[in-house]
Amino acid sequence: MEYSNEFSRAPEDVSLQELRDRLAEFAEVRRWDQYHSPRNLLLALVGEVGELSEIFQWKGEVARGLPNWSSDDKEHLEEELSDVLLYLVQLADVCGLNLGQAALAKIVKNGKKYPVTNQTNK
Numbered sequence: 001m002e003y004s005n006e007f008s009r010a011p012e013d014v015s016l017q018e019l020r021d022r023l024a025e026f027a028e029v030r031r032w033d034q035y036h037s038p039r040n041l042l043l044a045l046v047g048e049v050g051e052l053s054e055i056f057q058w059k060g061e062v063a064r065g066l067p068n069w070s071s072d073d074k075e076h077l078e079e080e081l082s083d084v085l086l087y088l089v090q091l092a093d094v095c096g097l098n099l100g101q102a103a104l105a106k107i108v109k110n111g112k113k114y115p116v117t118n119q120t121n122k
């Protein structure tokens, strides 16, 4: 099957490892890695979370799937979510952490903390 992105494979095949590698190369060729300290990346991440929040600011409650949003609004949301993810991946990388493994381990930990019961409330 053909995919419209430049990678010619299924979008679900994108891995955190690939994002990490592409971001490391992106920063290296621009000599930006000197600025990508953990603290700077954290501040950049928080700034992007602010930009993400602005999209929802004053909108009131928003239905799942964003049924009334324009394609421009959804594209803007995709970009801001991506900025958050990309800085998060870089922050984990410069801290020497494996974010994918850590997140999977955290899901397991969460499952033990919050076991499934018959209750419908969370």
Ligand SMILES: Nc1ccn([C@H]2C[C@H](O)[C@@H](COP(=O)(O)OP(=O)(O)OP(=O)(O)O)O2)c(=O)n1
Residues within 6 Å of the ligand: 032, 035, 051, 082, 083, 086, 087
């Ligand atoms: N030193 C930098 C600067 C940018 N980026 C990357 C990560 C983000 O995905 C994106 C952020 O770029 P901008 O700072 O230009 O922010 P925006 O894309 O949000 O633009 P604007 O703030 O004008 O909306 O670029 C990066 O990795 N390292």
